[in-house]
Amino acid sequence: MSKTDDPIPRVVASLKKVLPARFHDVSILRETRFQEDLSMDSLNFLEFLVALEEEFRVDLTADVLRVQSLRSVDDVVKLLDQLGAEAR
Amino acid sequence: MIPAPVAVSGLAYEIGDLKPLESIEALRRSERSLISLRDKGVRRYAESELGPAAMAARAARRTLGITGVAPRDIDAVIYASTSFWEKRFTTEREISWLLFELGLENAHPVGVFLPGCANASISIRMAANLVRAEGYRHVLVATADKVAPEHPEKRVMWPDVSVLSDSAASCLVGAAGTGSFDVLRMAHRSSPAMWDLDADSNLAAFLMGTVKGARRTAHAVLSAAEVEPAAIRRLITNNYNEPVMRMMARQCGFAEEQAFLDNVPRFAHGYAADTLINLADCTAHEPAAPGDLYFLLGTGHKNWGAALLRKT
Numbered sequence: 001m002s003k004t005d006d007p008i009p010r011v012v013a014s015l016k017k018v019l020p021a022r023f024h025d026v027s028i029l030r031e032t033r034f035q036e037d038l039s040m041d042s043l044n045f046l047e048f049l050v051a052l053e054e055e056f057r058v059d060l061t062a063d064v065l066r067v068q069s070l071r072s073v074d075d076v077v078k079l080l081d082q083l084g085a086e087a088r
Numbered sequence: 089m090i091p092a093p094v095a096v097s098g099l100a101y102e103i104g105d106l107k108p109l110e111s112i113e114a115l116r117r118s119e120r121s122l123i124s125l126r127d128k129g130v131r132r133y134a135e136s137e138l139g140p141a142a143m144a145a146r147a148a149r150r151t152l153g154i155t156g157v158a159p160r161d162i163d164a165v166i167y168a169s170t171s172f173w174e175k176r177f178t179t180e181r182e183i184s185w186l187l188f189e190l191g192l193e194n195a196h197p198v199g200v201f202l203p204g205c206a207n208a209s210i211s212i213r214m215a216a217n218l219v220r221a222e223g224y225r226h227v228l229v230a231t232a233d234k235v236a237p238e239h240p241e242k243r244v245m246w247p248d249v250s251v252l253s254d255s256a257a258s259c260l261v262g263a264a265g266t267g268s269f270d271v272l273r274m275a276h277r278s279s280p281a282m283w284d285l286d287a288d289s290n291l292a293a294f295l296m297g298t299v300k301g302a303r304r305t306a307h308a309v310l311s312a313a314e315v316e317p318a319a320i321r322r323l324i325t326n327n328y329n330e331p332v333m334r335m336m337a338r339q340c341g342f343a344e345e346q347a348f349l350d351n352v353p354r355f356a357h358g359y360a361a362d363t364l365i366n367l368a369d370c371t372a373h374e375p376a377a378p379g380d381l382y383f384l385l386g387t388g389h390k391n392w393g394a395a396l397l398r399k400t
Contacts, residue, residue, distance in 0.1 A: 041124065041247070042287065043335060045291065045292065045295065046299060046335065047335065049295065050299070060292075061297070062281060062285060062294070062297030062300075065290065065297075066293050069292075
């Protein structure tokens with residue numbers, strides 16, 4: 001991911017891979033919260049994290065995930081930005 | 089150095105009375121969790137009047153019956169239980185009673201508890217090393233757990249992960265070629281870096297740490313054995329719920345169809361015993377041929393245990 005790329009469409013695409021079909025037409029914005037707005041359970045959330053790893057080629061270890069609490073799309077964007085040097 | 093194979097025989101188990109999820113009052117008050125658990129294949133759970141050691145005794149008696157090994161020829165008992173925290177019904181006295189009740193006059197007990205729901209494969213590993221290193225002939229492995237009766241709400245793994253079942257399972261570990269399965273490789277992995285993580289403190293870190301630990305443990309065993317996941321007939325995991333077990337299979341390189349799921353609706357999560365129960369039921373319902381490979385993967389709290397088994 002270059003710093004000039006907008007990661008949000010790719011984050012949203014990763015989200016839609018794991019969300020139930022009823023959420024596929026929902027507008028997902030930077031401030032969208034995973035649990036409150038998308039009713040994600042722990043399994044959805046885990047599959048989303050795995051999809052992010054594949055999409056952004058990052059290693060989301062427990063240590064990395066300690067850095068930024070992930071409750072919204074914005075949190076993910078911030079984390080990916082911090083990992084920018086490693087992400088491609 | 090390649091460790092010498094050992095054998096596992098006499099798989100047996102004891103579970104409590106099967107009850108519908110609706111019997112749990114805390115779940116009746118939480119319809120969302122109840123519906124979600126049902127959607128994940130969880131239908132019933134097992135509740136026993138017996139304590140863990142008494143359930144272990146029933147399972148172990150069946151193990152001795154199946155194998156025909158005399159109680160006096162058991163050299164050691166690896167007794168695994170996370171219920172050691174519940175001193176009201178799991179005490180050292182109960183373990184002594186277990187040995188006495190079974191007539192294990194020449195055995196000594198060893199307790200395993202920290203790996204939690206990964207206790208079963210790790211106990212087999214400890215038993216295997218007593219056989220290899222000290223020439224023990226027969227080591228009885230028993231794993232038994234029970235929800236504290238005064239805390240029935242703890243039976244639910246909230247919000248919708250699984251429901252705990254009172255259960256015990258047992259087997260004998262001895263020299264290779266003497267049992268139903270040879271154990272080809274084993275591994276035990278722990279993640280101290282996750283020491284302060286749980287689902288409440290940081291769900292993302294906890295979930296990813298758990299999956300990556302399982303993946304690394306599975307890979308360590310398979311790569312050491314030079315076996316591809318596709319060569320495994322069945323993946324046997326803890327009996328949490330169907331989507332989680334399928335996901336765990338995918339994340340560890342297996343196909344979802346390799347995961348044995350049949351027991352999820354029957355009794356859900358029987359602590360560490362459920363991996364051995366699943367192996368027993370899987371091979372009972374789907375007769376195994378000599379050479380068939382089974383992969384046992386236990387996921388405990390920040391601990392993982394895996395074993396590659398070959399049907400003899």
